[in-house]
Amino acid sequence: MSANRRADLAARAARVAGAGVERPAETTEARFSAPAQPRDSAPAEVRKSAPAEARSTSHRPGAAPRTTPVRMTVELAPMEHRRLRRYCDQVADDIGAAQVAGAEVVRVLLGLLDGDSDLAARVAQELARSGGNRRR
Incomplete structure (x- = not known):
């Protein structure tokens, strides 16, 4: 070319x-x-131990941060979905709302993970126990 x-x-x-x-x-x-360089040549244990702030969230250096919402699809077992719906319905009753969306529960949980290091550690332990992917 x-x-x-x-x-x-x-x-x-x-x-x-x-x-x-x-x-x-x-x-x-x-x-x-320019010759292609590996994205991250550090050993896996070093990459895992790096603080979250040090990890790049973009594959393009200098790229503008995303500003549009990102759609996420999650497959739940029927009983997991039922538990989520029950929780949403209970919270809706408790706060006087017509309904609470499951997606809003996920958004709130993400915020809690950011602000609560004990909760984040518990989630990380559970992910380590389950292998990080129960759907394999």
Whole structure:
């Protein structure tokens, strides 16, 4: 692929991504001709022990943070779904709401995980016990 073609494709990608800034040809050329580096060459135990703030959440350095909501789908066993619905219905009665969505319970739990290190540790222990994925 020619350098001009690479520069054109990079500029198009930047416009589509909303960056709207065209890169100079030499920057684009250097980016595409650089040898691929492994994303994280640290041993797994080192990566796991790194604080959450130090871990990158983006695969693209310098990328703008996502601002649009992300849809998540969770498969629950019928009894898990029933327990979630019962909890939501009970909370709705307790707080005087018509209903409480299961997704809102997940959002609140995420906030609690951020602010409660004991809860986060309990969740991590349970994930370690279950192998991190009960659906395998």
